Amino acid sequence: EAGVAQSPRYKIIEKRQSVAFWCNPISGHATLYWYQQILGQGPKLLIQFQNNGVVDDSQLPKDRFSAERLKGVDSTLKIQPAKLEDSAVYLCASSPWTEPAYEQYFGPGTRLTVT
Amino acid sequence: DAKTTQPTSMDCAEGRAANLPCNHSTISGNEYVYWYRQIHSQGPQYIIHGLKNNETNEMASLIITEDRKSSTLILPHATLRDTAVYYCIVRAKYNNNDMRFGAGTRLTVKP
Numbered sequence: 001e002a003g004v005a006q007s008p009r010y011k012i013i014e015k016r017q018s019v020a021f022w023c024n025p026i027s028g029h030a031t032l033y034w035y036q037q038i039l040g041q042g043p044k045l046l047i048q049f050q051n052n053g054v055v056d057d058s059q060l061p062k063d064r065f066s067a068e069r070l071k072g073v074d075s076t077l078k079i080q081p082a083k084l085e086d087s088a089v090y091l092c093a094s095s096p097w098t099e100p101a102y103e104q105y106f107g108p109g110t111r112l113t114v115t
Numbered sequence: 116d117a118k119t120t121q122p123t124s125m126d127c128a129e130g131r132a133a134n135l136p137c138n139h140s141t142i143s144g145n146e147y148v149y150w151y152r153q154i155h156s157q158g159p160q161y162i163i164h165g166l167k168n169n170e171t172n173e174m175a176s177l178i179i180t181e182d183r184k185s186s187t188l189i190l191p192h193a194t195l196r197d198t199a200v201y202y203c204i205v206r207a208k209y210n211n212n213d214m215r216f217g218a219g220t221r222l223t224v225k226p
Contacts, residue, residue, distance in 0.1 A: 004158070033214075042202055042216025043159065091158050103149070104214065106158025 002026065004107035006092050012113045018080035021110045025073070025094030031055075032069055033104060034077050035091040043091055049075065079112075087114045118142070119203045124221040127197075133190040135220050137203030140184045145207050148179060150188045152199040153219070159202065162188065193224045 005024040013019050025032050030051050035043035046065065047057040051072040060067070064083070069075040079086055089111050093104040120138040127133040139148065147166050151159040163170055163177045165186070170177045176189040190197055202219040 040218070042200075042218055044216070045214060093158070103161035103164070104159075106160070108156070109158055 004092055004094055004105055006090075006107040006110055008110055009108065010111050010113075012115065013082055015084055015114050016081040018078065019082055019112060020076050020078045021090050021092075021112075023075045023077070023092030023107060025075070025092070026096075026105055029094035029096050029105070030072070031095045032075050033093040033095075034067055034075070035093065035106075037089040037091055037109070039088070046077070082112075082114045084114050087112055118146075118205045118215065119217055121201070121203050121217060121220045123218065124223070126223050126225055127190075127193045129195060129224050129226050130192055133193040133197065133222060133224070135188040135190075135201050135203075135222065136185065137188070138185045139203070139205045142183050142205050143207075146205045147207070148177065148183075148186050149204045149206065149214075150175070150177065151202045151204065151216075152197075153202070154196075154199040159216075162201075193222075195224050195226065198222060198224045 004026055007022050011019055032049045034046045036046050037043040046060045047067050048055040049069040052069050065079055067077045089109040091106055091109045093106040095104045118139055147164050149164040150162040152162055153159045162174050163172055165177045165179055167179055167183055179186045200219040200221050202216050
């Protein structure tokens with residue numbers, strides 16, 4: 001079974017520029033998550049989708065971050081404009097909405113450096 | 116904020132058991148204990164979860180105290196590939212978005 005795919009793996013941009021990340025979840029997984037992981041910290045949930053609807057975006061900085069999941073499959077996360085503090089690894093995860101564990105399967109992440 | 120407390124780092128000799136503790140004194144009755152690990156430059160990986168009984172799978176064992184206020188993840192025969200950050204998370208099983216990662220325990224397995 002193919003895992004969660006993310007691209008690009010690395011991205012370097014200057015502050016105030018915009019950037020987009022792409023995620024393709026495991027086939028059949030209804031739930032998709034985006035996390036931000038700052039160096040030395042655990043991942044922090046930014047947004048959760050159930051199919052193509054948003055379940056939780058309470059920690060998404062909506063003035064600069066946006067995300068969509070058209071057709072309930074792939075998803076993109078965008079930052080516009082980027083700030084220095086946005087430097088982090090952006091992780092995408094997916095999970096099936098089934099028993100027993102509801103565990104999340106994570107992709108390799110996109111490492112963003114804002115200079 | 117994370118609902119768990121873990122040591123910042125631990126070392127373990129290769130081939131020995133690695134015992135990683137986690138305190139979750141405010142755990143409620145419907146919350147499970149989950150463990151994930153994150154190997155360098157990879158996304159977190161699910162290891163095991165439990166409610167109140169001890170659990171074992173091909174990766175690890177999970178021992179939960181009777182009062183459920185703490186637990187221990189056991190890697191029975193640690194290898195160098197087990198070097199990673201281990202996260203202990205408590206969440207309601209059906210609350211799929213309540214995954215709050217703390218800083219975790221950085222386990223270093225030494226030859």
